[in-house]
Amino acid sequence: xxxxxxxxxxxxxxxxxxxxxxxxxxxxxxxxxxxxxxxxxxxxxxxxxxxxxxxxxxxxxxxxxxxxxxxxxxxxxxxxxxxxxxxxxxxxxxxxxxxxxxxxxxxxxxxxxxxxxxxxxxxxxxxxxxxxxxxxxxxxxxxxxxxxxxxxxxxxxxxxxxxxxxxxxxxxxxxxxxxxxxxxxxxxxxxxxxxxxxxxxxxxxxxxxxxxxxxxxxxxxxxxxxxxxxxxxxxxxxxxxxxxxxxxxxxxxxxxxxxxxxxxxxxxxxxxxxxxxxxxxxxxxxxxxxxxxxxxxxxxxxxxxxxxxxxxxxxxxxxxxxxxxxxxxxxxxxxxxxxxxxxxxxxxxxxxxxxxxxxxxxxxxxxxxxxxxxxxxxxxxxxxxxxxxxxxxxxxxxxxxxxxxxxxxxxxxxxxxxxxxxxxxxxxxxxxxxxxxxxxxxxxxxxxxxxxxxxxxxxxxxxxxxxxxxxxxxxxxxxxxxxxxxxxxxxxxxxx
Amino acid sequence: xxxxxxxxxxxxxxxxxxxxxxxxxxxxxxxxxxxxxxxxxxxxxxxxxxxxxxxxxxxxxxxxxxxxxxxxxxxxxxxxxxxxxxxxxxxxxxxxxxxxxxxxxxxxxxxxxxxxxxxxxxxxxxxxxxxxxxxxxxxxxxxxxxxxxxxxxxxxxxxxxxxxxxxxxxxxxxxxxxxxxxxxxxxxxxxxxxxxxxxxxxxxxxxxxxxxxxxxxxxxxxxxxxxxxxxxxxxxxxxxxxxxxxxxxxxxxxxxxxxxxxxxxxxxxxxxxxxxxxxxxxxxxxxxxxxxxxxxxxxxxxxxxxxxxxxxxxxxxxxxxxxxxxxxxxxxxxxxxxxxxxxxxxxxxxxxxxxxxxxxxxxxxxxxxxxxxxxxxxxxxxxxxxxxxxxxxxxxxxxxxxxxxxxxxxxxxxxxxxxxxxxxxxxxxxxxxxxxxxxxxxxxxxxxxxxxxxxxxxxxxxxxxxxxxxxxxxxxxxxxxxxxxxxxxxxxxxxx
Numbered sequence: 002x003x004x005x006x007x008x009x010x011x012x013x014x015x016x017x018x019x020x021x022x023x024x025x026x027x028x029x030x031x032x033x034x035x036x037x038x039x040x041x042x043x044x045x046x047x048x049x050x051x052x053x054x055x056x057x058x059x060x061x062x063x064x065x066x067x068x069x070x071x072x073x074x075x076x077x078x079x080x081x082x083x084x085x086x087x088x089x090x091x092x093x094x095x096x097x098x099x100x101x102x103x104x105x106x107x108x109x110x111x112x113x114x115x116x117x118x119x120x121x122x123x124x125x126x127x128x129x130x131x132x133x134x135x136x137x138x139x140x141x142x143x144x145x146x147x148x149x150x151x152x153x154x155x156x157x158x159x160x161x162x163x164x165x166x167x168x169x170x171x172x173x174x175x176x177x178x179x180x181x182x183x184x185x186x187x188x189x190x191x192x193x194x195x196x197x198x199x200x201x202x203x204x205x206x207x208x209x210x211x212x213x214x215x216x217x218x219x220x221x222x223x224x225x226x227x228x229x230x231x232x233x234x235x236x237x238x239x240x241x242x243x244x245x246x247x248x249x250x251x252x253x254x255x256x257x258x259x260x261x262x263x264x265x266x267x268x269x270x271x272x273x274x275x276x277x278x279x280x281x282x283x284x285x286x287x288x289x290x291x292x293x294x295x296x297x298x299x300x301x302x303x304x305x306x307x308x309x310x311x312x313x314x315x316x317x318x319x320x321x322x323x324x325x326x327x328x329x330x331x332x333x334x335x336x337x338x339x340x341x342x343x344x345x346x347x348x349x350x351x352x353x354x355x356x357x358x359x360x361x362x363x364x365x366x367x368x369x370x371x372x373x374x375x376x377x378x379x380x381x382x383x384x385x386x387x388x389x390x391x392x393x394x395x396x397x398x399x400x401x402x403x404x405x406x407x408x409x410x411x412x413x414x415x416x417x418x419x420x421x422x423x424x425x426x427x428x429x430x431x432x433x434x435x436x437x438x439x440x441x442x443x444x445x446x447x448x449x450x451x452x453x454x455x456x457x458x459x460x461x462x463x464x465x466x467x468x469x470x471x472x473x474x475x476x477x478x479x480x481x482x483x484x485x486x487x488x489x490x491x492x493x494x495x496x497x
Numbered sequence: 498x499x500x501x502x503x504x505x506x507x508x509x510x511x512x513x514x515x516x517x518x519x520x521x522x523x524x525x526x527x528x529x530x531x532x533x534x535x536x537x538x539x540x541x542x543x544x545x546x547x548x549x550x551x552x553x554x555x556x557x558x559x560x561x562x563x564x565x566x567x568x569x570x571x572x573x574x575x576x577x578x579x580x581x582x583x584x585x586x587x588x589x590x591x592x593x594x595x596x597x598x599x600x601x602x603x604x605x606x607x608x609x610x611x612x613x614x615x616x617x618x619x620x621x622x623x624x625x626x627x628x629x630x631x632x633x634x635x636x637x638x639x640x641x642x643x644x645x646x647x648x649x650x651x652x653x654x655x656x657x658x659x660x661x662x663x664x665x666x667x668x669x670x671x672x673x674x675x676x677x678x679x680x681x682x683x684x685x686x687x688x689x690x691x692x693x694x695x696x697x698x699x700x701x702x703x704x705x706x707x708x709x710x711x712x713x714x715x716x717x718x719x720x721x722x723x724x725x726x727x728x729x730x731x732x733x734x735x736x737x738x739x740x741x742x743x744x745x746x747x748x749x750x751x752x753x754x755x756x757x758x759x760x761x762x763x764x765x766x767x768x769x770x771x772x773x774x775x776x777x778x779x780x781x782x783x784x785x786x787x788x789x790x791x792x793x794x795x796x797x798x799x800x801x802x803x804x805x806x807x808x809x810x811x812x813x814x815x816x817x818x819x820x821x822x823x824x825x826x827x828x829x830x831x832x833x834x835x836x837x838x839x840x841x842x843x844x845x846x847x848x849x850x851x852x853x854x855x856x857x858x859x860x861x862x863x864x865x866x867x868x869x870x871x872x873x874x875x876x877x878x879x880x881x882x883x884x885x886x887x888x889x890x891x892x893x894x895x896x897x898x899x900x901x902x903x904x905x906x907x908x909x910x911x912x913x914x915x916x917x918x919x920x921x922x923x924x925x926x927x928x929x930x931x932x933x934x935x936x937x938x939x940x941x942x943x944x945x946x947x948x949x950x951x952x953x954x955x956x957x958x959x960x961x962x963x964x965x966x967x968x969x970x971x972x973x974x975x976x977x978x979x980x981x982x983x984x985x986x987x988x989x990x991x992x993x
Contacts, residue, residue: 014543017539017540017543020536020537020540021517021521021540021544024520024521024524024540025517025520028520028524032528032721032723033737034717034718034719034720034721034736034737035718036716036718036719036736036737037719037733037734037736037737038736039735039736040516040733040734040735040736040737040771040774041734041737043513044513044516044517044520044734047510047513048517220532221530222530222531222532223530223532223533224530225528225530227528237533237536238533238536238537238540239532239535239536240530240532240533240534240535240536241529241530241532241533241536241537275536278536
């Protein structure tokens with residue numbers, strides 16, 4: 002078992018450097034003074050290079066090969082070798098000079114995107130986006146695929162997912178929820194949001210957020226909460242999983258739901274055994290599964306009536322203006338459906354449509370059936386079809402997301418999958434814990450989190466998403482759970 | 498000049514790792530959750546090892562040797578090679594197995610010290626202290642010295658300092674200030690400190706501290722201010738020099754003067770050109786010179802009447818109880834002389850006596866004239882002689898400092914030297930800026946800081962302390978400046 006020891010030692014070194022890099026990154030976004038940026042970039046660059054070199058080293062390649070033929074590895078070790086091996090081969094598949102070229106182009110693409118968005122002018126981004134697409138097309142060939150080149154990119158974010166499977170998931174979702182949205186808008190009665198008008202002291206929001214994170218059992222002895230411009234959750238190391246958040250003076254909900262979202266991500270990592278961190282299994286089963294944990298806490302719990310039954314008095318403690326607001330009113334105001342232009346501001350009903358738009362276009366870009374030059378027009382047409390709104394300009398349309406400028410093609414579906422996984426898992430949770438609503442409305446989220454820990458969190462990346470869903474729910478991902486959840490919930494709120 | 502390039506590359510790598518380590522350390526003391534400690538120790542251990550290995554590598558040794566015979570280095574490059582070469586040889590002088598032994602013994606000594614201090618029982622620390630002393634005696638032999646083995650240890654903290662020089666500095670200081678303290682206590686009238694009674698909101702103290710740091714021109718765009726248990730200043734990298742502080746609810750001065758002290762250290766590093774950081778010249782000329790910068794801001798400025806003339810209204814803004822307190826009253830209350838047992842709480846008059854006690858004992862331990870077993874008795878006798886108080890137990894006496902348990906013999910004199918350097922520099926500053934008091938009392942510290950920047954800060958570690966003092970003040974360190982400062986100031990305050 003010498004290869005196993007050497008393998009673990011190498012991964013531990015990579016994880017150790019990763020841990021230092023995580024601190025550098027967290028610090029940069031929370032505490033670093035602005036004049037520290039130049040030196041910081043050098044430090045981070047140096048450590049990244051060291052970690053990258055280890056992760057593509059010939060030695061690691063040999064250990065992986067050795068271990069792939071070892072019959073007596075533990076389940077966790079096997080999973081590690083499989084994930085690391087896959088990642089290793091993807092790295093090695095791309096010639097170093099192409100990686101270098103990409104690095105340069107990506108940096109140009111990012112600044113072109115920033116400028117194009119500011120000017121709301123797609124043509125400024127178009128030539129560099131075309132280059133980025135062509136890189137991705139080449140990568141798909143390097144990585145290899147069976148049916149569709151986009152499958153090779155999906156694999157990087159959602160192992161095992163393919164265009165074919167995704168279509169099978171999306172089609173019934175689209176068929177049910179697109180007409181449902183139209184009915185909701187035409188016949189439903191929107192909840193009153195005027196109760197949310199006002200100004201909300203930021204310190205009080207911070208205190209409320211802390212309580213919300215304690216409620217969901219986030220462990221502050223193994224993490225912390227800091228202010229940032231763009232919230233994220235980061236796993237520094239075992240025992241150190243940090244949440245960041247942002248607060249708006251004029252709106253109470255973005256800060257609260259943002260923290261619940263990040264808190265859901267954090268629970269996943271706080272619930273993993275330490276060992277996984279040193280075997281590259283601590284990123285979770287997939288991006289989509291990770292997102293399911295944040296969406297579950299943010300939406301299925303945080304936007305539920307039982308939650309607000311418990312939480313209204315907590316909120317009133319910090320914001321006396323809500324002292325006589327009913328839990329039902331807050332629940333309603335937290336669940337307004339409003340077809341809009343921007344993905345990150347979308348509600349539970351319309352969110353997935355934003356992803357469908359992107360999935361269709363990305364897929365077409367990669368297989369060559371969509372031309373980059375046609376993107377603005379195709380974007381607007383798809384938005385009208387799915388969401389029912391048409392962007393007045395490119396900044397509010399095709400230029401809104403940073404992903405393409407960074408070469409992240411195949412990432413968007415994970416956001417939608419997070420919603421769908423969460424709903425399917427929630428069906429199983431409801432069966433396992435019949436008294437769930439009672440517990441939530443009495444402020445006891447432990448049974449829920451223990452279920453998640455036992456079934457999802459503690460496995461980290463040991464199972465790929467399909468296997469995980471099969472083990473927990475008995476079937477592959479099936480969007481009917483989400484459809485039922487959305488239709489039931491919003492029919493009720495909108496009095497259809 | 499290939500050796501020079503390679504040398505700079507190597508030092509840049511060491512500085513880069515050092516920068517990452519500084520972030521890890523700062524984070525550990527400010528933000529890290531308690532469950533993060535185990536993983537953090539591993540990460541820091543790994544990076545420290547990498548940095549250490551580079552700093553004692555044979556390559557670096559060759560570059561140093563090459564460069565020592567290069568005639569055409571710049572002044573800064575020469576200084577770097579001299580410092581790094583000296584440090585390199587000190588490292589190399591100790592056999593690796595002795596370093597390992599020390600690491601183990603030190604860790605035992607530290608926990609023995611903690612327990613002994615808790616139990617106030619020197620005998621629990623004695624055997625390990627004896628071992629630590631014997632290590633230091635061996636180190637002195639490894640390092641080499643001309644006159645006294647303690648000189649070899651002093652060199653590590655205060656380049657160029659020897660027992661003989663130190664005696665020449667201390668003797669007149671002792672002769673003047675010991676009787677002065679007795680007269681002060683017997684004949685003087687102590688300022689009224691009852692104005693300081695009360696409770697002080699911590700948030701208001703933080704705001705006041707921020708203003709005090711802005712006043713001394715600390716650049717918040719190149720640093721920040723955080724809460725910690727044991728305050729320190731840390732240079733993360735050029736453009737990132739952070740101050741930390743601690744506040745007491747029942748006392749306003751420790752938080753304020755603590756921050757001014759740390760701010761003085763920070764100004765030194767904020768005032769150095771970036772280049773020095775990558776040449777191992779950013780630790781300053783010596784520990785004592787670094788301490789002179791903190792003492793100057795804390796005491797010579799912060800405990801002066803012009804400062805309080807400006808600062809009393811600022812303080813009253815945050816703490817209205819001081820609205821009708823006169824600047825003179827605050828100045829007086831900030832300058833109470835109180836012979837006491839604990840070094841870190843000592844005032845300007847008695848502080849140096851605490852150091853004299855330690856210097857005599859340390860020197861004796863290293864040359865064998867003082868036995869470890871006799872330390873508590875000798876400590877108490879010396880305290881009675883110099884300070885006029887006798888510790889009732891070992892915890893308040895010989896066990897109060899952490900230094901010996903960490904093997905830091907030869908460090909204590911730097912604290913005293915800081916006071917003395919500061920007073921001598923201040924004499925020069927007063928000559929250079931005749932209107933200094935007027936500027937301070939109008940809240941303008943720029944001329945002072947510019948003088949420090951020009952004469953002290955920007956040189957970093959380019960000059961050793963004696964050369965620096967010669968260049969600036971025209972003579973070596975001379976304690977008469979401090980004697981005059983203390984006698985004048987306190988005769989006045991105590992109405993002698």
